[in-house]
Structures are given as C-alpha cells and as structure tokens.
Amino acid sequence: MDRSPVLRLHIPEPKHRPGEAADFSHLRLPRAGSVERPPVDSGAFAMRDLAYALIRVLDDEGTAVGPWDPQLDADTLRRGLRAMALTRAYDERMYRVQRQGKTSFYMRSTGEEAVAVGQACALERDDVVFPTYRQSGLLIARDWPLVDMMCQVYSNSADRLKGRQMPVLYSSRAAGFFSLSGNLGTQLSQAVGWAMASAYKGDHRIAAAWTGEGATAEPDFHHALTFASVYHAPVILNVVNNQWAISCYQGIAGGDESTFAARGIGYGVPALRVDGNDFLATCAVTRWAAERARSNLGPTLIELFTYRATAHSTADDPSRYRPADEWEKWPLGDPIRRLKDHLVGRGEWSEAQHEAMRKEVEEQVRAANREAEAKGTLDRGPLPPVASMFEDVYREMPAELRRQRDELLGGR
C-alpha cells in the first residue's frame, strides 16, 4: 500500500523568462536606514538577522539615512562618483573595440560599479584584493593607469602579462590586485591564506576577495569560510549576487532557499547583506568588516545584492534567457545615478557638473585608448615576442622548454 506521495524532483526556475515582463515585487527590500549597525566585535549568531536583511543608506529621495551612513565628505563621494563613471565609460569603450574586432572578448561590470568602487573606498591602498573579472573598478578606484589595463585587453606589445591572459584577467602587484583566475572561486581560499600570512607576520594589511553568487557553489567558497573562521583570518569575503551566473539565475546556486550572506552564519562568520547599488552602503559595510579584520576579530562575509545590467560577456546573449526589461525595472536602481542624486541633494553637485564629468571621463578613456592602440591590438599587433610564451612557466627555463622554444623559432 502506497502511503507516501509520489516523489517529485524540483528544478528551480526564475520568476520570468524572455517575452515576459520583469517583476521584482517579490523581493523583500527593507526601508533605507532601518537595519541596525552592530558593534564590530559582534558574533555571527548574535547578528544573524543582518544576513537576511538588506543594509541600505540612500533612501528613494537620495538622502543618506540610518546608522550605516558612513558620513563621507563630499570630496570622497565625488571621487567615488567619478571612479564609477570612469569604470562605466571604460567598459563601454572596451566593449566597442571588441565589437570592432580589435580583441577577442570583453566583460563589463555595468550596474555593479558601486561594488568595486564603493568597497575600494573602505580599504587601505596596500590591502590586497583578490577579485573576479567584474571588479575592474578596484583598479580604477586605485588610480591604476587605463592604458595599462587596455594593453592587457589587447594582449599587445605593452601588455605586462605578455599576451597570456584573456581580456580583463588583469594582474597588478603594484596595485595590490591579485592575478585574476578564469577558474572560479580559487581566489577565495587564497585570500584567506594571504590574510593568515599577514597575521602570522604581524603585518597590518588585510585581504578582501570577491566571488559571484554562482561560484559560491564551488568548494573554494566553503574552504574559505572554514579556514577563515578557524584561524580568524583578517579577510573580507564578498559575494556579488548580481542575480545571473551566465544564463542561470541565482536560484540555481541555491539562492531561493536562503540568502548567500546566511552561508556565513553556519561557519560562525558574521554576515552582512547590503544593497550593492548603494555606494554609501557598500562603503559602510566594508568599513565595518575592515575594522573587524584589523582588530584581530576575524573574517566577515558580505553579500552585495545587485544586478548584472549587461551580458555576462561578449560571448553571451541574455535576451535568450531573461526578460529584456529587467535592468530598467531593477528596484535598486543605477548606482551612478543614485550617488549623483545624493550629491545633488546635498548641494554638492549639479546636473551640469555631472554632464561635464561624464564627457571628461569619456574623453579620458578615448585618449587612453588611442595610446593603447598605438602599442598594438590583438587583430593587428604588434604583440609581445612569441618566444616569451616559454617564459615564467618556471622561475628558470628548464632545458626541455628551451628546446621547444628553439624548435618554434627555428621552424623545425
């Protein structure tokens, strides 16, 4: 006799698909300013509600409200606004040159600029960041030269990475920016190890790492939380929940059952969930986590709730898997517009200044691109010397690699 119901396999599905109108009314978005700000020495369990809340500073009118207001001065905010606008202009230009065939591939961070730029605002310049490919804004916020980034995108003769990495997989030791990995998640436990080493050496620097919500399913995310928790590593672990991992909505990574921030609680890692499109909020939560790390109180997990406004990459077409109007209906808006409105509301900025700044950063990007293209593009060269492909496999080139290099050069 059958007493139990027939078992059914559950396959998560997003609310809406192409051809349907986007609707985010199911999202629980607490009022700006309504979430408490606990002391930095709070335990993960005591502050568990924050993993299910959403820290917001800017309200719908663009006013900064509540205990998380980082009280940033207007100059800092204008610098942040400019870095976000520059990141967007840079992305647009590089996207266009890829479409022109001058390089193979590109990935934009459009709509997510307040993640990298807002968080950079809360870190010291010598803290080391272990990002993903969608935090180019960290380099821009750290005033890294655009030309150098572009040369990497073009794999040209001035590419410091010698044409080895796909576009956007930057590395800059001088900027404290760890070499980007195409294998997702690996940087998380590495950042923990780096932070453990910093603590072991009695250093003052901390580490911060990022992952998309999709790659939280990778073991490295769980390794990072476990090891960071066990050894109280001075590290900030960030999950950028931009709703989409290529074509898979965040439910495929487990986001329908719980928040990504809530993953931290089980590991005893304090967790914050923040409006990722609110520059003031991303800066404020990162400051909180950084203070914690610098005070030997250990790691923090931050979920940055945002939206991937453009395609995953130039090799992707989101119209095939998500409604076309999601970005315009995203209830947390555009991070650049929101910070602009805030500054205008404070009397520290104007529409005219904003328009002038937008043109300025576009011109800055155009000029940098002219300079970078003069050093070569992937389609036309000049590229790095081909024999350089045999360098840096090991510190010293082994005999067998020297032989292979000579074979290539000798045309055998």
Place this chain on the structure above:
Amino acid sequence: MPAMNMVQALNSAMDVMLGRDPDVVVFGEDVGYFGGVFRVTDGLQRKYGAQRVFDAPIAEGGILGIAVGMGAYGLRPVAEVQFADYIYPAMDQLVSAAARLRYRSAGEWWAPVTVRAPCGGGIFGGQTHSQSPEALFTHVCGLKTVIPSNPYDAKGLLISAIEDDDPVVFFEPKRLYQGPFDGHPERPAVSWAKHPLGAVPGEHYRVPIGAARVARAGADVTVLAYGTMVHVALAAAQETGVDAEVIDLRTLRPLDADAIAASVEKTGRCVIVHEATRTGGFGAELAAVVQERCFYSLEAPIERVTGWDTPYPHAFEWQYFPGPARVGRALRRATEG
C-alpha cells in the same frame, strides 16, 4: 653521521628549514600537535610553536588554497596531504593556481609551495591509501615532481623543494619510510640504519631537483626507476645476475634526460619500472624520451613493468605490486633480444 630512516630524514629537513627561515610554515591534517599519521612532523610544533606548525581542517583543496595565498604573500608553505590518494580535491588549486600563477601574472605573483604526500602501496591500504598518482602531476607544466628513494635524498630533496621558488609536489613512498623495501614482503624488514644512504647529516644540505642518480652501475641494460621501485630493481638485478644499470630518477619533472640518454646509449637496452598503473603512466613519457634520444642505440624493445591497470586491491597487493620477479623477467627479455 646519524643514521636516520626516511621519516626522520624528512622531519630533519623541515626542522632545518623551520630553523633557518622564519617564512617556512608547515601544516596539514594531523601534522601539528600529533605530528602526523606517519610521524613525519613529530615534535616540530613543540619546537617551533603552533603558529608555524599547525593542524588544518580536512579539506585538501582548502589546504592548497591557503598555501597558494601564503606563498603569494611571501611565505614558504609546506603542506602535507595525508595520503597521495587524498590529493584530488586539491587538483584545481595545484593545476590552475599554484602551477600557473607565475605564468598568468608574467612573474608578478608566484607560489613557492611544497606539497608532501605519502604514496605507493604495500601497507594493506587498499585503493584509497596506496596510489601512485605522480603522472597526473608530471603532465602539469609549472609543477615540479619529486620522489626520493632513500633518507639521504629525501632530506636533501625536501630542502631543495622548500627553497625552490616554484611549486613542488613531493611524493614519499611510504613503504620506504622505515627501510629499503626490495619487494619481498615475506622477508624480515630491513632497517635504514644498515644502509649507506641511511647516513644523513643533521645539518642543511641540498640534493638538486632535476638530477638523477646511478643507483647501480651496469653494462647490459638500463633500468629507469624511482621511489620504491629503485630497490626492487636492485633486487631483480642481483637475483637474475643481469648486469643492470639502475637509474634512480629522483625527479620526474624536470627530468634528467641527459642521464637517461647517457646510460641507454651505453647499454642499448631499457626497462622502465613504476608502481603506478601502466596506461598513461610516467613510463610512457620515459619510453618516448628514450626512443627520441636513443633510437639508434636500442637493440631491443623498451620494456615497461608497472602496476596493473586496476585500482590497488586490498587482498592482492603482492600480486598487484610489480615485484622483483616481474622486473627480473623483463630484464631477461630485454637482454636476451
């Protein structure tokens, strides 16, 4: 000079390096307070403190992940993977990160990580405590792969590995920890104390990575071996009376191809021996190198004696293990041709 077994020699290498270099840290599952399931890190935490020699969660991928990050910071981490059979969860960190970091950053970042892992069978470990996965790592450009066959080399090679600026996978044949096992399980165990290579200096010295050693000079056939199989090959030569030249490779990558070629050109014959499974094993690479370098010197087909292409069976390990009888038959085939 003190007599040391391989466990003591490896312990001494880490002791010396912890004493010389404050950037050396040692960690892994059970390696801290307890001193490791094979006792290789015994006493090191007591001597150097828990900050430098510590226990890690049971997550080989995490152990390697933090090792890469520590290496990127500037430390010289020495991570133990409790059994080579447990190394697979760490593959991504080893292959995509440790081995590629210098290349992908064009020399900006690197990870001078040493990964120690006991390998090989003969302890009734079944398929999850007996494997020899070295070929999976020799295939990875950016990694170095080392397998010592005796206490003297083990210490000198481990010191070289820790000092090396590239990541090194360091396999320790666990059947050799206590003595020079020659493939005869029925005979009484032999101690390293009576073996010349069990005499190990207490101080710092290096055995270079990438240099093979002639374990036995001979004229009739070259045997290419490493780890436990060096001793099996020596036994086979003695038992058959074949005048074999036994080359202990010591390092699989970088490979000492010159030493191999010099020997095979002299003998004109070659037998390759490893405990790992046959298909796609490191012996295939060795056979390719020998035919590329020595084709016109070869007077007989190259022989391979290896573990069978099955998982390591618990109850039949001595039928699985390529012992002296099988190696001896290969020596005869190679020299009779």
